[in-house]
Amino acid sequence: MAGILDFAPAIVLLPFVSFLVALAVGDRLPKGGALAGIAATAGSLLLAAATFLTVSGGQTYNATIYTWAEGLNAVDLSFGLLIDPLSAMMLLIVTLIAFLVHVFSLGYMNDEGETGLPRYYAGLGLFTASMLGFVVANNLLMAFMFFELVGLCSYLLIGFHFREPGPPSAAKKAFLVTRFGDYFFLVGVVAVFATFGTAAFAGDGSFPVLAEAALNGEAGSVTTFGFAPQTWFTIVGLLILGGVIGKSAQFPLHTWLPDAMEGPTPVSALIHAATMVAAGVYLVARMYGFYALSPNALAIIAFVGGFTALFAATMGVVKREIKQVLAYSTISQYGYMMLGLGGGGYVAATFHLMTHAFFKALLFLGAGSVIIAMHHNENMWDMGGLKDKMPVTYYTFLSGSLALAGIVPFAGFWSKDEVLYETLIHGLGGNPILLGAYAMGLLAVFFTGFYTFRMVFLTFHGNPRSQTARDPHGVGWNVKAPLVVLGVLAATAGLVNMVPVEKLLGIKGIDFLHQWLDGGYASLTAHHYGELIPYSSSYIGSEATTVALGAGISLGLALAGAGLAYLLYDVPEPIRHTDRLGRIKTLLYNNYYQDEYQVWLANGVTRPVARAANKFDGGIVDGVVNGVSSVSLFSGSRIRRIQTGVVSNYAALLTLGLTALLVAFGLLGGWFV
Amino acid sequence: MVPPEYYLLLSAAVFCIGLFGILTRRNALLILMSVELMMNAANINLVAFSYVWGNVTGQTFGLFVMALAAAEVAIGIGIVLVLYRNFDGVDVTEATTMRW
Numbered sequence: 001m002a003g004i005l006d007f008a009p010a011i012v013l014l015p016f017v018s019f020l021v022a023l024a025v026g027d028r029l030p031k032g033g034a035l036a037g038i039a040a041t042a043g044s045l046l047l048a049a050a051t052f053l054t055v056s057g058g059q060t061y062n063a064t065i066y067t068w069a070e071g072l073n074a075v076d077l078s079f080g081l082l083i084d085p086l087s088a089m090m091l092l093i094v095t096l097i098a099f100l101v102h103v104f105s106l107g108y109m110n111d112e113g114e115t116g117l118p119r120y121y122a123g124l125g126l127f128t129a130s131m132l133g134f135v136v137a138n139n140l141l142m143a144f145m146f147f148e149l150v151g152l153c154s155y156l157l158i159g160f161h162f163r164e165p166g167p168p169s170a171a172k173k174a175f176l177v178t179r180f181g182d183y184f185f186l187v188g189v190v191a192v193f194a195t196f197g198t199a200a201f202a203g204d205g206s207f208p209v210l211a212e213a214a215l216n217g218e219a220g221s222v223t224t225f226g227f228a229p230q231t232w233f234t235i236v237g238l239l240i241l242g243g244v245i246g247k248s249a250q251f252p253l254h255t256w257l258p259d260a261m262e263g264p265t266p267v268s269a270l271i272h273a274a275t276m277v278a279a280g281v282y283l284v285a286r287m288y289g290f291y292a293l294s295p296n297a298l299a300i301i302a303f304v305g306g307f308t309a310l311f312a313a314t315m316g317v318v319k320r321e322i323k324q325v326l327a328y329s330t331i332s333q334y335g336y337m338m339l340g341l342g343g344g345g346y347v348a349a350t351f352h353l354m355t356h357a358f359f360k361a362l363l364f365l366g367a368g369s370v371i372i373a374m375h376h377n378e379n380m381w382d383m384g385g386l387k388d389k390m391p392v393t394y395y396t397f398l399s400g401s402l403a404l405a406g407i408v409p410f411a412g413f414w415s416k417d418e419v420l421y422e423t424l425i426h427g428l429g430g431n432p433i434l435l436g437a438y439a440m441g442l443l444a445v446f447f448t449g450f451y452t453f454r455m456v457f458l459t460f461h462g463n464p465r466s467q468t469a470r471d472p473h474g475v476g477w478n479v480k481a482p483l484v485v486l487g488v489l490a491a492t493a494g495l496v497n498m499v500p501v502e503k504l505l506g507i508k509g510i511d512f513l514h515q516w517l518d519g520g521y522a523s524l525t526a527h528h529y530g531e532l533i534p535y536s537s538s539y540i541g542s543e544a545t546t547v548a549l550g551a552g553i554s555l556g557l558a559l560a561g562a563g564l565a566y567l568l569y570d571v572p573e574p575i576r577h578t579d580r581l582g583r584i585k586t587l588l589y590n591n592y593y594q595d596e597y598q599v600w601l602a603n604g605v606t607r608p609v610a611r612a613a614n615k616f617d618g619g620i621v622d623g624v625v626n627g628v629s630s631v632s633l634f635s636g637s638r639i640r641r642i643q644t645g646v647v648s649n650y651a652a653l654l655t656l657g658l659t660a661l662l663v664a665f666g667l668l669g670g671w672f673v
Numbered sequence: 674m675v676p677p678e679y680y681l682l683l684s685a686a687v688f689c690i691g692l693f694g695i696l697t698r699r700n701a702l703l704i705l706m707s708v709e710l711m712m713n714a715a716n717i718n719l720v721a722f723s724y725v726w727g728n729v730t731g732q733t734f735g736l737f738v739m740a741l742a743a744a745e746v747a748i749g750i751g752i753v754l755v756l757y758r759n760f761d762g763v764d765v766t767e768a769t770t771m772r773w
Contacts, residue, residue, distance in 0.1 A: 645768070646769055647766075648699070
């Protein structure tokens with residue numbers, strides 16, 4: 001049956017076509033290829049919406065499109081599509097954000113007279129296509145390949161302004177730091193193949209199912225290399241987690257992300273909301289059935305997530321530039337998603353991934369609008385008072401900020417609260433690590449509220465603090481329209497999953513996301529994951545009390561943070577209160593000297609090791625090779641002297657040789673006896 | 674009947690004369706003639722043994738060797754001719770360019 005799902009490959013291919021078009025003839029098209037990109041992403045968006053509707057009707061799709069390596073008694077390597085509720089939802093998010101970013105780019109790039117637009121739109125198209133390919137991948141190897149493509153595109157787009165010193169350096173850093181994580185991911189992919197003989201995500205022969213069977217003691221074709229299955233699965237899971245930590249900017253590989261702000265602002269929106277950074281968390285969600293089998297891996301994910309959430313939030317407090325604040329908020333929010341996944345809240349983390357995509361894209365595009373207005377000055381201390389000059393940007397940005405800070409009823413509140421709630425109940429069920437991670441996540445809520453509203457008040461409230469802020473540049477419809485769409489979504493997207501309301505008021509059936517993620521393949525449902533996770537739940541008093549308490553505390557902390565920012569910064573002439581922190585501010589402003597320590601690792605440790613290895617290679621390996629060749633050369637130069645070119649000499653040698661042969665035969669044969 | 678030792682001695686003598694010629698002469702034509710001598714020494718042996726054993730196979734081989742010698746001379750003369758053209762002479766020690 002030729003259903004709509006058979007057209008799913010087109011979702012990936014359309015942006016790829018726009019990449020080719022922009023690359024080949026972009027300089028001859030009006031708007032430098034933007035229209036091709038907009039048309040392609042709009043087409044993808046429509047198809048993704050159709051796919052979403054079809055999947056909500058209960059259909060799923062899992063097929064191999066092309067097997068590019070196969071063999072007898074060997075694993076088959078293939079490309080294939082897996083459309084289930086999770087990937088259908090993600091497709092919709094990615095295509096929507098990509099479409100809006102393309103439209104926004106008309107205002108941010110074309111109207112601002114940037115050069116190199118075909119290159120820019122080609123990059124955006126390929127970026128979108130790679131992320132969509134990653135989302136629909138039905139096996140781990142294909143996911144890895146598109147994961148790498150996403151990294152490549154981020155390199156190309158972050159380094160878009162390659163003539164300035166900053167962006168190329170930031171692009172290289174993004175590429176290398178994420179590549180460091182991807183190295184582990186690649187080893188993990190090979191380990192999955194070696195262990196299970198397959199890397200499929202879904203179906204009876206998929207590796208999460210095989211792993212589950214192996215843990216239940218069923219004999220199967222699982223090779224664990226002498227380890228207990230539990231230990232080995234944890235090792236493999238942690239290897240793959242290396243790639244996740246790199247891409248999703250978790251501690252300690254988060255350092256590339258703030259530098260990536262050197263790229264054009266729409267690119268930042270795309271990277272942070274829908275592609276690249278989201279890829280890491282999505283990967284964990286995609287193979288959650290595998291991670292759920294390993295309590296240790298889950299605990300590490302949760303702890304890293306909680307720590308990153310707090311760590312990044314504290315750094316966001318002191319930044320001067322609007323995009324830097326948003327960068328640290330992204331790291332922090334992805335920390336929450338990891339916390340949710342590690343804490344057993346699969347639906348909660350996916351929910352946060354979705355709401356974050358909306359409100360973070362909104363905030364970046366809003367920041368882009370502010371940056372246009374400020375003639376590309378990003379320093380918040382030069383802004384102020386923009387509220388009245390650009391009301392559309394202000395109100396949409398406010399909607400995104402309320403969502404980011406987690407103020408009820410905006411999207412971020414519902415998802416963040418559910419992440420924290422799931423972690424709390426599973427932590428109370430006898431897991432102190434989760435409780436520690438929960439505490440860090442909870443503390444980060446306060447900082448999030450503070451830095452978010454510090455940013456809002458510094459940018460939009462008070463008196464203008466510079467000439468450009470007094471007379472900002474206007475923005476066009478192509479900037480405002482995406483902001484309005486996302487502003488509405490950031491305010492309302494949380495309503496799809498109002499679990500606290502359901503639990504408190506007892507209204508059944510308003511946890512739509514839970515129901516949504518329970519559909520599709522039996523081994524990939526939220527219900528199945530709930531049975532797999534190794535946690536037990538426990539409550540303070542009743543379930544309703546716990547819900548109310550958790551939501552109350554996190555909302556209270558968010559309001560406290562926002563309130564503190566209101567007191568300190570919502571004045572006509574705010575002063576730099578963070579200076580009072582003294583040396584702590586210096587520490588925070590320098591990102592806990594993370595960059596310095598990583599540079600030291602590279603210079604002080606890796607370089608001497610590399611130098612020693614180079615010496616071994618140059619001295620011993622090359623020495624042996626060179627020795628063999630110089631022996632040959634020397635003996636050749638001696639032996640060639642018998643080659644005189646005189647025929648008589650050769651004849652004499654022949655005769656002598658024959659005589660010697662005869663004598664030898666004679667002696668050995670005993671002719672002379 | 675002449676005993677075969679005499680044939681062998683004759684053959685060895687002719688062979689040694691030929692070998693001596695190859696090793697000492699510098700003229701390509703003389704070397705070619707010396708090669709002919711050595712070949713005919715072998716022929717003498719073939720015919721002699723054939724005669725002694727009363728088997729004509731050896732004589733047949735003798736005829737073949739003669740035909741072969743004719744072919745060899747044709748090639749040899751050709752080489753000598755080219756040698757003369759390229760080096761203005763038939764002295765084999767002059768033509769030493771075919772080496773490292």
